[in-house]
Amino acid sequence: MADHITVLTTTDSREAAQALAxxxxxxxxxxxxxxxxxxTSVYRWEGAVRTEEEWRVLYKTPASKYxxxxxxxxxxxxxxxxxxxxxxxxxxxxxxxxxxDSETGMD
Numbered sequence: 001m002a003d004h005i006t007v008l009t010t011t012d013s014r015e016a017a018q019a020l021a022x023x024x025x026x027x028x029x030x031x032x033x034x035x036x037x038x039x040t041s042v043y044r045w046e047g048a049v050r051t052e053e054e055w056r057v058l059y060k061t062p063a064s065k066y067x068x069x070x071x072x073x074x075x076x077x078x079x080x081x082x083x084x085x086x087x088x089x090x091x092x093x094x095x096x097x098x099x100x101d102s103e104t105g106m107d
Contacts, residue, residue: 002088004097005063009073010041010054010083017055023076029069030059031103062106063088 007030011017014037021033037055044050061069063086070084089097101107 002063002090004089004092004100005061005066005086006089007059007061007066007069007073008083008085008087009057009059009077010039011057011078012052012054014038014055016078017057020057020073020076021059024059024069024072025103027068027072028104029065029072030061031100033057033059060089060100062101062104064106065104 009020011020014035017035017037021035024030024033035055035057038053039056040051041054042049042051059069066086073082073084098107
């Protein structure tokens with residue numbers, strides 16, 4: 001398992017994305033979060049194919065913070081089943097990865 005990860009979620013508005021990003025950084029379950037959007041998502045939900053405008057939030061955090069970040073996202077997200085996907089950071093600047101640790105209280 002990698003020491004650091006990125007975690008992705010999406011939401012339905014810029015304001016909701018900003019709230020998700022800010023609350024996770026304030027809770028120190030992520031060192032930072034980036035918001036992209038709007039993006040177009042096409043998905044199947046409740047038996048129908050839907051097309052919606054969404055905003056993507058990408059968090060960076062130590063892998064050991066994943067359970068707390070997942071729980072945090074679920075507790076503040078407006079979706080019934082929010083997308084929460086994690087990917088390992090295989091390589092990265094030592095200084096940046098140390099900053100991720102420091103900003104989440106892992107140092």
